[in-house]
Amino acid sequence: MSKPNSLIGVDHEIYGYLNLDNPKSFLLFAGAGSGKTRTLVNVLQEIRENNLGRLIQNGQRVGVITYTNAACNEIQRRLSYDPLFHVSTIHSFVWEMIKPFTEDIKGWLKTKLSADIEDLNLKISKARDINGKTAQQNIRKRESKVTRLDELRLVKKFSYSPTSNRAERGTVSHEEVIQITATLLNESQLLQNILTNRYPILLIDESQDTRKELMEAFIQTQSLNCSKFSLGLFGDLMQRIYGGGKHDLESSLPDDWKTPLKTINYRCPQRVIELINSIREEDDKKKQEPKAGASLGIVRLFIIDSDTVRERDVEASIRAKMSAISDDSFWLEPNKIKALTLEHAMAAIRGNFDKFYLPLATVDSLRDSLLNGTNVSLRFLCNSLLPLVNAIRVRDEFAIASIIKKYSGVISSNNVDFCLDPILTLKNTDKSVDKVRVIVSKLDPPLAQVLRLIKDCKLLYIPDELNVLLVGSSDETNDEEEENLSKRSIAWNQAFLAPISHLENYALYINEELGYGTHQGVKGLEFERVMAIMDDNSANGFLFRYEKLFGAQELSQTDIRNQSEGKDSVLSRTRRLFYVICSRAEKSLAVVAYTKDPEAVKRKSLESGWFREDEIEMM
Numbered sequence: 001m002s003k004p005n006s007l008i009g010v011d012h013e014i015y016g017y018l019n020l021d022n023p024k025s026f027l028l029f030a031g032a033g034s035g036k037t038r039t040l041v042n043v044l045q046e047i048r049e050n051n052l053g054r055l056i057q058n059g060q061r062v063g064v065i066t067y068t069n070a071a072c073n074e075i076q077r078r079l080s081y082d083p084l085f086h087v088s089t090i091h092s093f094v095w096e097m098i099k100p101f102t103e104d105i106k107g108w109l110k111t112k113l114s115a116d117i118e119d120l121n122l123k124i125s126k127a128r129d130i131n132g133k134t135a136q137q138n139i140r141k142r143e144s145k146v147t148r149l150d151e152l153r154l155v156k157k158f159s160y161s162p163t164s165n166r167a168e169r170g171t172v173s174h175e176e177v178i179q180i181t182a183t184l185l186n187e188s189q190l191l192q193n194i195l196t197n198r199y200p201i202l203l204i205d206e207s208q209d210t211r212k213e214l215m216e217a218f219i220q221t222q223s224l225n226c227s228k229f230s231l232g233l234f235g236d237l238m239q240r241i242y243g244g245g246k247h248d249l250e251s252s253l254p255d256d257w258k259t260p261l262k263t264i265n266y267r268c269p270q271r272v273i274e275l276i277n278s279i280r281e282e283d284d285k286k287k288q289e290p291k292a293g294a295s296l297g298i299v300r301l302f303i304i305d306s307d308t309v310r311e312r313d314v315e316a317s318i319r320a321k322m323s324a325i326s327d328d329s330f331w332l333e334p335n336k337i338k339a340l341t342l343e344h345a346m347a348a349i350r351g352n353f354d355k356f357y358l359p360l361a362t363v364d365s366l367r368d369s370l371l372n373g374t375n376v377s378l379r380f381l382c383n384s385l386l387p388l389v390n391a392i393r394v395r396d397e398f399a400i401a402s403i404i405k406k407y408s409g410v411i412s413s414n415n416v417d418f419c420l421d422p423i424l425t426l427k428n429t430d431k432s433v434d435k436v437r438v439i440v441s442k443l444d445p446p447l448a449q450v451l452r453l454i455k456d457c458k459l460l461y462i463p464d465e466l467n468v469l470l471v472g473s474s475d476e477t478n479d480e481e482e483e484n485l486s487k488r489s490i491a492w493n494q495a496f497l498a499p500i501s502h503l504e505n506y507a508l509y510i511n512e513e514l515g516y517g518t519h520q521g522v523k524g525l526e527f528e529r530v531m532a533i534m535d536d537n538s539a540n541g542f543l544f545r546y547e548k549l550f551g552a553q554e555l556s557q558t559d560i561r562n563q564s565e566g567k568d569s570v571l572s573r574t575r576r577l578f579y580v581i582c583s584r585a586e587k588s589l590a591v592v593a594y595t596k597d598p599e600a601v602k603r604k605s606l607e608s609g610w611f612r613e614d615e616i617e618m619m
């Protein structure tokens with residue numbers, strides 16, 4: 001077991017709040033590189049030093065919630081995998097807590113499903129053409145909800161698995177786990193007691209991205225149990241990525257909460273800190289100071305006319321310039337610098353997965369799960385469909401059989417055909433596999449074509465959301481029908497038109513990136529040399545727009561309205577992203593801006609105080 005770090009600075013204050021006899025709750029919202037994660041680990045080690053015996057005696061543990069599995073593993077590692085600490089992601093944590101409450105989960109689902117069915121009844125009754133695609137899809141959705149509602153009475157125990165795609169009786173989805181916990185915590189004193197007795201201390205990292213409903217339920221639980229429960233939130237509103245968090249966390253805390261400060265940035269050199277302070281000046285105005293002895297560091301802005309330049313060449317010449325300016329030859333070695341493409345849509349276009357990704361990324365309710373892999377349909381596509389397609393392509397019979405066995409009802413005692421004549425069923429399955437092979441071996445077929453065949457042959461369980469969209473063929477939809485479809489269905493229909501290779505590239509991107517290259521992942525990371533590339537041309541402008549942040553494109557009426565009403569907007573989102581990316585740099589930072597209006601970008605950068613004249617180069 002590793003020797004504990006000694007507490008440093010504000011760590012003492014925070015450790016004091018976690019006194020089991022006099023617990024206090026706190027919010028540590030501090031800027032990038034201020035050592036929040038370090039503090040979290042330090043105080044946990046100190047708790048182990050001083051309270052281990054007492055906690056074990058009481059059968060209690062310390063709860064620690066992280067946002068990604070990667071962060072969870074890192075904190076566990078730093079705590080030497082000590083079982084005193086229950087470190088997990090939010091979904092696993094809350095499911096552990098609510099899973100014995102079968103009747104309450106049932107009650108919640110009954111209410112929710114009944115409301116959904118009522119809503120669908122209304123839509124169906126208003127349909128202009130009951131045989132139209134929208135009405136038919138709604139009818140299918142209603143059927144599946146009615147069945148689920150009806151089967152609730154048969155459920156003896158619910159299950160939830162973060163990695164399972166199977167929509168079968170008695171399972172609850174990722175989204176439902178959060179919603180159910182929030183409701184139960186608010187309503188059930190028993191559940192509050194279970195939480196607070198089992199975990200007298202609960203610490204949540206990256207809490208700016210914890211779902212609002214759940215965060216409010218935790219805070220209410222704390223207020224009602226403040227003599228025995230300490231809730232500690234770590235994070236930074238300026239680094240929030242996902243849309244579902246509690247944005248007013250700082251201003252709406254109960255009066256007795258503590259708000260310790262950390263104002264030193266231990267990661268970045270002086271010049272980078274100056275830059276990120278000035279970016280933040282346009283948001284919450286929080287300022288950081290460099291650590292004692294911090295190096296000066298180097299920042300440069302390279303402005304490139306997006307109409308005239310070839311990207312690869314110019315980026316190589318920028319690396320050469322940075323090497324000369326910073327007297328650092330590692331800038332010449334591509335693997336010694338971190339090029340951050342700031343925006344997934346840019347990566348999508350560069351990485352050939354845009355046809356699948358971009359339509360889905362325009363939908364609010366899908367956006368987050370596209371990046372964090374929590375959507376049932378996306379998990380199905382990446383974890384069941386693609387492995388099956390690959391196994392079929394390379395004729396890996398063993399893999400084919402095990403995927404079908406695991407992810408479909410064909411080879412199962414629930415399948416009457418299989419029970420009556422297993423040999424015939426297997427032969428038919430082989431034929432179905434052959435049909436799929438014909439499509440996927442030679443060509444790059446549209447996803448819809450593959451999915452329809454898989455559905456017709458019943459080779460995999462297809463999640464409801466996708467299943468209902470596979471009614472008829474996509475070209476049956478006329479304009480009027482299209483108007484009636486939900487945004488989400490339209491997006492899925494477009495994504496279905498993508499060649500299957502785009503889904504494959506998306507899966508690679510997400511798998512490689514989860515916990516690392518996505519914005520969420522980049523947040524915890526640091527790199528000596530950072531090249532931040534901003535390029536709206538190859539980016540999806542719905543979420544982020546550098547041209548707007550840098551003054552090269554006028555704000556829309558909606559942007560202006562959102563801004564004046566204090567709402568989140570393309571501008572505030574882009575600013576936060578710019579902050580996160582710049583604050584990763586430990587030594588030197590090159591910001592590379594592709595723009596249609598180089599002069600405007602230069603003007604805005606000077607006016608905002610982000611860069612000085614001699615730090616800007618027009619390429």
Ligand SMILES: Nc1ncnc2c1ncn2[C@@H]1O[C@H](COP(=O)(O)OP(=O)(O)OP(=O)(O)O)[C@@H](O)[C@H]1O
Nearest residue numbers: 008031032033034035036037038266267523524525
């Ligand atoms: N008290 C300290 N003294 C020296 N170095 C420190 C101290 N605290 C943190 N650091 C170092 O500063 C860097 C940033 O720390 P850490 O990752 O904990 O910050 P953070 O606030 O969680 O960052 P971010 O919000 O940007 O992800 C790390 O390299 C860490 O080792």
